[in-house]
Amino acid sequence: MRLVTFRRTGRLEQRAGALREDGGIVDLAAADRLLEGGLLALIAAEPALLERARAVAAHAPAVEDAVLCAPLPRPAKNIFCVGKNYHEHAKEFAGSGFDATAKEVVPEAPVVFSKPPTSVIGPGEPIPAHLDPTNSVDYEGELAVVIGRGGRGIRKADALGHVFGYTVVNDVTARTLQHKHRQWILGKGIDGFCPMGPAILTADEVPDPGALRLTTHVNGEKRQDAPVSDLIFDIPTLIETISAGISLEPGDIIATGTPAGVGIGFDPPRFLKSGDVVRVEVPGIGVLENPVA
Template identity: 45%
Template sequence: MKLLTFAHGGETRLGYLREDGSVLDVTASWAICQHGLAGRKAPANVLEAIELGEGLEAALTMIAEAARGQGPGLARMDALTVLAPIPRPRKNIFCVGRNYREHIIEGNLARGRKADDFPKALELFTKAPTTVNGHGAAVSRRADLTGMLDYEVELAIVIGREGRDIAVEQAFDHVFGYTIVNDITARDLQVRHGQWFKGKSLDGTCPIGPVVALRSAIPDPNALEIQLSVNGELRQSSNTSDMLFSVAQIISEVSAGMTLEPGDIIATGTPSGVGLAFNPPRSLNVGDVISARIEHIGELTTTIS
């Protein structure tokens, strides 16, 4: 099951992506729900869907069956204005740095380090909520601020259940689903400021989506093909099995002493092939079209303007 948030008539709506590629307007269809959640307000985005808690998946299945072939608001996804699943997160997006073995090696070599100098612990940073952008949206090149704008395709975890000090064995109980993040980065700002926050937090530089695939749709998040292309040229191609720290380990470590809440987003790192690692480095430029793909989730497209 895959959910998305889209714009309609100046409002946001929750969509359910069906197997035939059509999108059911869940917000408009909520009245036909005969499930136990029927008395609740219709969710208008993925965050509101998460907050409905237990029974959501059963309710959505019932709505989809009742609306089969004639549901209100059926449309193709490419005909919709697709927003980020959670258009304005309540807190910063958690991000894991240097988590794919091959990416760590390429970064080490570019910086004159030993190739096998792997992190001993999770490296964490965040991106501001104002970085969030949707599928098909444009990201400003901001040549006045940065000479090196880069891409990073990442699997992102969407938290569905609050928790703190979560054990690795219970980590997946706290997952709502998974989505795609393109962690667009101003590399020179990242270096200049020492801490990564500024180089990672220019407005609009965190495209997310296009959907959230519910946890039940992805039995093993550490066995997914992950790719990114720029103008049709494949730049990144790997598998989430190359992660140094697994999805469950990441959730456990991030939650140690720090509460994770429903709707929190954790980007899990990027594979090798980033623009900075090329010789010479390859920056994103105006007009570039970036396609980030993850198996069983979909494809997130971004244009540089």
């Protein structure tokens, strides 16, 4: 099941919906008032509310003027992000001259940072590249994990049982700021620098997340293409590592890292500019496309 958050044209209210195979959106709350609390409430009450959502999705009314928002437009906490988590990207980052954080090419342990909730925007919303005074905005297509059942000290063997579903993010980065400040949040946490969507694909539809494949196109040109199985640290390892001392809660998001092909991997770097369009896709979840402002 692909769950979405949407609003109607000209309205601010955000509602929980489901994305049909034909791209249409149905209003789950209109079919069941218990679903009026939005996706975060649904995730927190899972599996009970998820089963209700499944039951009503087939006859919930379609919304002709729906505008997709990020599935979780304002996460309750910062998004957990993982750097240098594909072998080839770790190499291209180390050779780019922008990595000021460590000497090793492939990290010995997951490199975890965060992006604030204010960085999240939805599909189709402009990436505000003008907020980077250094004109070094880059893209990073990523698979993201949405936590369902929370916990601390989650064992790797149990980790996938804590996953509610999967979505797509673009870990947009101001590279010069990332390099200047060493710790990455100021280069990656800028308002609007975390496009997310279009949907959350529930975990029951993804028996093996490693079988998913991610591609990124810029202005129609393929830049990134890799299976999630290429991760250096897989999803259970990331969940175990983060939850060792930090409680994971329903609706928490973990962006798992980006493959090779980002802008700084080219010589000279190919940074984003106003008018560009970035398209990140994971089949099954859908397409996240955003223009650059």
